[in-house]
Amino acid sequence: MxxxxxxxxxxxxxxxxxxAEKMGSSQGALVVTEMASGLEQPWGLGFLPGGGFLVTLRxxxxxxxxxxxxxxxxxxxxxxxxxxxxxxxxxVVAQDFETTRTLFLSYTKRQNGGNGTVLASARxxxxxxxxxxxxxxxxxxxxxxxxKHFGGRIVEARDxxxxxxxxxxxxRDEAQSLLNHNxxxxxxHRDGSVPASNPFAARAGALPxxxxxxxxxxxxxxxxxxxxxxxxxxGAKGGDEVNRVEAGxxxxxxxxxxxxxxxxxxxxxxxHKPGMAQPEFYWDPSIAPSGLMIYxxxxxxxWRGDFFVGSLKFDMISRLEVQAGxxxxxxxxNSAQTGRVRxxxxxxxxxxxxxSVDKGAVFRLAPK
Amino acid sequence: MxxxxxxxxxxxxxxxxxxAEKMGSSQGALVVTEMASGLEQPWGLGFLPGGGFLVTLRxxxxxxxxxxxxxxxxxxxxxxxxxxxxxxxxxVVAQDFETTRTLFLSYTKRQNGGNGTVLASARxxxxxxxxxxxxxxxxxxxxxxxxKHFGGRIVEARDxxxxxxxxxxxxRDEAQSLLNHNxxxxxxHRDGSVPASNPFAARAGALPxxxxxxxxxxxxxxxxxxxxxxxxxxGAKGGDEVNRVEAGxxxxxxxxxxxxxxxxxxxxxxxHKPGMAQPEFYWDPSIAPSGLMIYxxxxxxxWRGDFFVGSLKFDMISRLEVQAGxxxxxxxxNSAQTGRVRxxxxxxxxxxxxxSVDKGAVFRLAPK
Numbered sequence: 001m002x003x004x005x006x007x008x009x010x011x012x013x014x015x016x017x018x019x020a021e022k023m024g025s026s027q028g029a030l031v032v033t034e035m036a037s038g039l040e041q042p043w044g045l046g047f048l049p050g051g052g053f054l055v056t057l058r059x060x061x062x063x064x065x066x067x068x069x070x071x072x073x074x075x076x077x078x079x080x081x082x083x084x085x086x087x088x089x090x091x092v093v094a095q096d097f098e099t100t101r102t103l104f105l106s107y108t109k110r111q112n113g114g115n116g117t118v119l120a121s122a123r124x125x126x127x128x129x130x131x132x133x134x135x136x137x138x139x140x141x142x143x144x145x146x147x148k149h150f151g152g153r154i155v156e157a158r159d160x161x162x163x164x165x166x167x168x169x170x171x172r173d174e175a176q177s178l179l180n181h182n183x184x185x186x187x188x189h190r191d192g193s194v195p196a197s198n199p200f201a202a203r204a205g206a207l208p209x210x211x212x213x214x215x216x217x218x219x220x221x222x223x224x225x226x227x228x229x230x231x232x233x234x235g236a237k238g239g240d241e242v243n244r245v246e247a248g249x250x251x252x253x254x255x256x257x258x259x260x261x262x263x264x265x266x267x268x269x270x271x272h273k274p275g276m277a278q279p280e281f282y283w284d285p286s287i288a289p290s291g292l293m294i295y296x297x298x299x300x301x302x303w304r305g306d307f308f309v310g311s312l313k314f315d316m317i318s319r320l321e322v323q324a325g326x327x328x329x330x331x332x333x334n335s336a337q338t339g340r341v342r343x344x345x346x347x348x349x350x351x352x353x354x355x356s357v358d359k360g361a362v363f364r365l366a367p368k
Numbered sequence: 369m370x371x372x373x374x375x376x377x378x379x380x381x382x383x384x385x386x387x388a389e390k391m392g393s394s395q396g397a398l399v400v401t402e403m404a405s406g407l408e409q410p411w412g413l414g415f416l417p418g419g420g421f422l423v424t425l426r427x428x429x430x431x432x433x434x435x436x437x438x439x440x441x442x443x444x445x446x447x448x449x450x451x452x453x454x455x456x457x458x459x460v461v462a463q464d465f466e467t468t469r470t471l472f473l474s475y476t477k478r479q480n481g482g483n484g485t486v487l488a489s490a491r492x493x494x495x496x497x498x499x500x501x502x503x504x505x506x507x508x509x510x511x512x513x514x515x516k517h518f519g520g521r522i523v524e525a526r527d528x529x530x531x532x533x534x535x536x537x538x539x540r541d542e543a544q545s546l547l548n549h550n551x552x553x554x555x556x557h558r559d560g561s562v563p564a565s566n567p568f569a570a571r572a573g574a575l576p577x578x579x580x581x582x583x584x585x586x587x588x589x590x591x592x593x594x595x596x597x598x599x600x601x602x603g604a605k606g607g608d609e610v611n612r613v614e615a616g617x618x619x620x621x622x623x624x625x626x627x628x629x630x631x632x633x634x635x636x637x638x639x640h641k642p643g644m645a646q647p648e649f650y651w652d653p654s655i656a657p658s659g660l661m662i663y664x665x666x667x668x669x670x671w672r673g674d675f676f677v678g679s680l681k682f683d684m685i686s687r688l689e690v691q692a693g694x695x696x697x698x699x700x701x702n703s704a705q706t707g708r709v710r711x712x713x714x715x716x717x718x719x720x721x722x723x724s725v726d727k728g729a730v731f732r733l734a735p736k
Contacts, residue, residue: 176693199594226567226615246614247594250693258642272640274626274650275694280643325544325618326643 022368023335027300029368032335035353036065036362042355043152044090044106045343045362049098052128055355055362056105058087064128065362074124076131080107081115084147089117092154094190101126102190106152106164109139116140116181117150119164121190137162137192138209142180144169149217149234153291158227161195163187163245165231167217172254175214178206183253185218185231185245187211199248214251214276218243220292220309220344230280232289232309237262240286241279242307242320242327252276259284281320281327288312291343297350299367308333310341310354317344317354337363390736391703395668397736400703403721404433404730410723411520412458412474413711413730417466420496423723423730424473426455432496433730442492444499448475449483452515457485460522462558469494470558474520474532477507484508484549485518487532489558505530505560509575510548512537517585517602519553521659526595529563531555531613533599535585540622543582546574551621553586553599553613555579567616582619582644586611588660588677588712598648600657600677605630608654609647610675610688610695620644627652649688649695656680659711665718667735676701678709678722685712685722705731 021032041058048054051067054074059082062074080088086108094102101123109118119138122131149167156162168175168183175183178200186209187198200206218233229245238259243251255268256276272278283289290310295303307320307327316334320327339358347353352365389400409426416422419435422442427450430442448456454476462470469491477486487506490499517535524530536543536551543551546568554577555566568574586601597613606627611619623636624644640646651657658678663671675688675695684702688695707726715721720733 178693197594226565228616244614244617249612272646274646275648276646278640278642278644278646282642325546 021335021337023333023365025333026331027302027367030333030365031368032337033364033366034361035069035364036063036071037360039063039360039362041087041357042360042362043088043342045345045353045355046091046093046103047345047347048093054091054093054103056088056091058082058089060088062088062091072129074131075129076122076134078105078107078109078120078134081110082108086115086147086150089150089152090154092156095156095160103131104154104156104162106154108150111139111143114143114145115147116143117152117164117166119154119162119188135192137190138164138186138188140166140181141207142174142182144171144182146170151215151218153219153221153231155221155223155229157223157229161187161189163211163221163229165215165218165221168215168253175216175253176250176255178210178213181207181209183215184213185211185215211247212245212249212251214253214255216253216257219290222292222294224294225296225305230292230294230307232292234288235282235286236260236267238284238286239267240283240289242281242309243277243279246277249277250275258282259286281329283318283329287314287318289318290341291345293344293346293352295346295352297346299350308344308352310344312340312342312357315339315341315358317341333365389703389705391701391733393701394699395670395735398701398733399736400705401732401734402729403437403732404431404439405728407431407728407730409455409725410728410730411456411710413713413721413723414459414461414471415713415715416461422459422461422471424456424459426450426457428456430456430459440497442499443497444490444502446473446475446477446488446502449478451476454483454515454518457518457520458522460524463524463528471499472522472524472530474522476518479507479511482511482513483515484511485520485532485534487522487530487556503560505558506532506554506556506577508534508549510542510550512539512550514538519583519586521587521589521599523589523591523597525591525597529555529557531579531589531597533583533586533589536583536621543584543621544618544623546578546581549575549577551583552581553579553583579615580613580617580619582621582623584621584625587658590660590662592662593664593673598660598662598675600660602656603650603654604628604635606652606654607635608651608657610649610677611645611647614645617645618643626650627654649697651686651697655682655686657686658709659713661712661714661720663714663720665714667718676712676720678712680708680710680725683707683709683726685709
């Protein structure tokens with residue numbers, strides 16, 4: 001392996017108490033504004049037309065914020081199993097929300113003999129106070145008793161179908177099976193039916209919802225400008241990954257992976273194997289990647305197409321870019337206020353928003 | 369790497385002189401019928417509606433065969449550079465041939481300072497005697513003086529766009545460049561324009577025709593039942609590959625590869641690297657793979673979805689199937705008559721046809 005000079009920016013600015021928070025970056029100082037606070041374990045963030053937004057709290061609460069900062073707790077939420085890494089997870093505002101009022105939610109549901117990740121749709125009432133017509137679109141098969149590796153990130157594809165990421169629930173070897181949903185990314189239509197174009201839709205001995213498999217615990221997912229799906233996933237120690245997700249591919253866990261098991265043992269057969277996809281990038285040491293956002297906005301033209309990934313371990317947002325065909329981490333955005341980052345999103349105005357677990361807050365980044 | 373028990377059939381039946389040739393297979397005996405002979409370096413084969421077919425000869429000749437076995441040499445062919453591995457290469461009969469009479473051809477053309485692979489369309493006259501309206505749709509940039517690794521296989525995608533495989537012309541490092549077409553698979557519309565959905569269409573510093581890159585010399589290509597593009601390519605010694613081709617991906621040559629350079633040296637950085645695609649399968653020892661066909665016919669239901677790859681080295685057709693998510697070579701079809709195999713195709717009736725270089729013949733395989 002050739003030696004690669006990695007030019008990595010990392011800025012930390014300590015602001016005076018009470019003053020507006022600032023954060024350094026390769027694109028100059030960023031203004032950090034707190035948009036919401038007092039949030040216990042925020043997980044997902046969705047923007048509404050007109051300037052409002054939604055935040056999920058893992059214990060099962062969905063909050064609606066008005067543009068003026070006031071909020072209400074939305075009623076009619078499903079019963080969730082808030083235990084370990086599970087609970088109410090992601091929220092996505094449908095592309096056609098203005099006409100349909102549709103939201104998509106992921107959460108952990110009690111199932112026979114355990115619990116599993118579920119994808120549901122619902123309508124948000126006209127006054128933003130309650131959910132109506134809650135409907136389960138997909139429910140993970142093979143419930144597991146454990147309370148980790150639920151995945152849970154939702155992406156609405158351009159054609160309106162829905163991707164949901166699923167972790168292997170700690171049942172490592174099940175990530176290689178097509179007979180359960182552990183460690184898979186699944187794709188369903190918004191009425192819950194299975195697209196005939198899914199790669200295993202017509203294959204005997206495979207669950208038809210599976211889009212890709214061999215994942216460990218993908219908690220971040222986004223589309224790029226071409227509509228291509230990407231995920232970030234918690235890997236083994238020294239092996240957190242960025243993956244470009246293609247229909248039908250096997251991402252290798254636990255047969256291959258970079259890094260080592262947290263027990264110190266070598267992973268399966270090593271780092272690579274024919275027929276198993278390589279990551280586009282891996283972090284060593286691991287950063288515990290959460291939400292993924294691929295920037296497309298106007299505020300920082302130089303960042304268009306770059307990947308922004310929240311870190312639950314290093315209290316920062318990792319920025320990756322592609323240079324000469326290779327993905328590289330080039331910057332880590334953080335300040336004294338960042339804390340553990342659970343989600344990163346681009347707002348309609350091109351500003352970058354993130355959820356801080358430690359601060360229990362939603363922050364907005366904008367140019368100075 | 370775990371030890372894998374590979375159940376590989378290999379049959380050779382010697383028939384009596386003058387008797388109908390037979391070939392053993394896992395699906396019982398196959399009848400081998402010579403459909404055309406006296407062919408010097410046949411390269412590509414295309415089926416016409418009504419039972420006729422076309423064969424290209426590398427020196428620049430296109431032959432049209434009637435269902436009764438008689439043939440004529442088609443006139444109006446472009447000037448080709450028949451030198452080394454170059455010359456007239458593939459022929460594809462357009463999906464809409466019955467209404468448009470369109471064919472697609474690939475060949476080697478003299479260019480400033482060298483030669484390069486070209487994709488052209490033409491109409492076959494109503495009496496099958498001549499080409500009309502020959503039009504170059506794509507011409508490889510960066511001509512090379514060498515006479516090897518031209519690629520040259522054409523695939524018509526379901527949407528009517530055209531894929532053309534290109535080797536790195538022996539200029540190994542150029543396979544990693546997006547500024548030339550060496551070692552790339554390109555995609556153009558049938559009017560020669562570049563699809564806006566090509567992965568590099570909007571990227572500065574990249575040729576917009578490129579679909580994938582980092583290939584060595586792909587000479588076989590086909591679509592599977594889902595419309596997914598696959599190629600087989602001549603790799604390094606012990607590293608011939610089957611690749612599932614995705615838009616924008618880097619297939620790694622010469623940075624990574626299985627096997628070794630023919631000089632005995634280790635390849636680039638080894639067998640794998642993040643951001644570079646792994647093959648689905650590789651042959652060690654190399655078989656020198658030529659044409660690729662993915663079976664979809666009625667004659668051997670057990671073979672549906674299997675890959676059939678011609679070998680220029682071992683005088684056989686390699687059959688691969690996917691077992692438990694892994695591609696494996698499970699059978700080698702050959703007989704005393706096979707010789708070096710340049711192309712394998714499925715005929716409209718579900719029989720398997722192949723071109724033998726040594727025998728200068730077109731053969732048809734059918735159940736006994």
